[in-house]
Amino acid sequence: MVKTRHFSRWSALALILAICSTASLQAASVNYGNFGPVAPGITFLNVVESSGTDGVPLYNSPSPFATGLNFTPTVFKSTSTGGAADITDGQLNFTIHGQDGNGNNVAISSINLSENGAYTLSGVGTAATQISVGAIMNVKITEIDGVAVAPITVIGNASLAKNLVANAGVASPWALNVFIDVQNQLTTLGVPFVTGATRADVVLNNTLVSISQAGSAASVSKDNFQISIVPQVDVLPEPSTLAMAGLALCGAGLAGRRKRS
Template identity: 70%
Template sequence: MFKRTGQFTKWGATAVAVTCALCWTTLAQAASINYGNFGPVAPGITFLNVIESSGTDGVPLYDVPAPFATGLDFNPTSFTSSSTGGAADITDGQLNFAVHGQDVNGNDVAISSINLSEGGLYNLFGVGNAATQIAVGAILNVKVTEVDGVAVAPITMIGNASLAKNLVANPGLAQPWNLSVLIDVDAQLTTLGVPFMVGATRAEVVINNSLVSISQPTSTASVTKNDFVITIVPTPDNIPEPSTLVLAGVALCGLGCARSRKQA
């Protein structure tokens, strides 16, 4: 945790704190853990070189991921930000990995969309005003490097989401929060005018997460992340092989001839 003492008296402090947290990894020497590769999982998604790091805290924050069909499930146990007595605290985490779409037979599988969803609990209690608050921020950066199995110049797609709670509007203990970010890869490729038959088949992903807590002299603020899931929506390569198209054409032609003879 990156702690700062002194009272924050303006709501705008949240935006500043979240921005600082999301940039912190580039300003500090980050601790990191490489969890390796996961997959392929049906219908053919592989997660490569999954690395977590933090510029504010020791790792792990996210903890070891558990792969499932088309995704990774993290269950953080120490990803938290807490402050009391007028202090502020920022906890920043980052995930880096590549996503590759290819089934066991070597056929392309499109990475149609990438979604992250996260949740946890927050506490806001004591005596104070809206300056006692918590904030959560997430930035999902997807860089497509392969389309239809062919390398392309990197195509960057970015999504973000945030939320904030304060002592006046949202007081309480062990209150739930949830956040999600979706990148519709197919839609963005179409919008950018990138032609494809199957879709994006490889992408480099960077996820920046931050938790911020800001307290006043007689109040306490804390926020914890206890669930984090990355989900890929895949599209298998269902385009028929040229030989299949020829056979289908011959079959249709045969049906047509047989129908003509019957009518005669």
């Protein structure tokens, strides 16, 4: 955690910018390995978390579910009292690969980050006593329709802020969501595809900030964190299926001719 006892010199924005200068100091990291493929064919490769401010793990080991990963953080929080300020930053890196067990391409149509937790703003003070939450999702598409391409980067972000004057409370809920429509982004950029993006490198950066005053306390925690994918499967009919369909059409044509005769 990055702390200061001089809240008047800091704002939530200043603290978020401060983390950029400490990101290069990410000495601590945890590699959780690979997960999947989960139906219908999404694999998460080399899932790594790190932090420039705190020891890890912050997110904890993920649990895979159909088309996604679920994390249950237990110590991902920021707390300050008596005029202190605190920032906690966590980062997740992983690669998404789309392919089912039969070798069919599975497109990464969209990627969604959803998270929630609780915050507390209490005591005596002004709007300078505050908490903020920020999330940035950087997606680098490296493969389309199973073929490697020059990287195409798309970015999504979201943030929220609460202060003692407008949002005082104890263990009050908060929620944040970042959604990237990958298929729509490719269409907007004029990138041709049949199925869509089949491999992408993802970097997620999460920040929790708390700023207090002499007579106040501020804290914010992350309790749930989830990454979900909307897949698009490219399944071509088997040759036998095409043959059966052709026979059925022929049969329908012969039946029609008999009726007319």
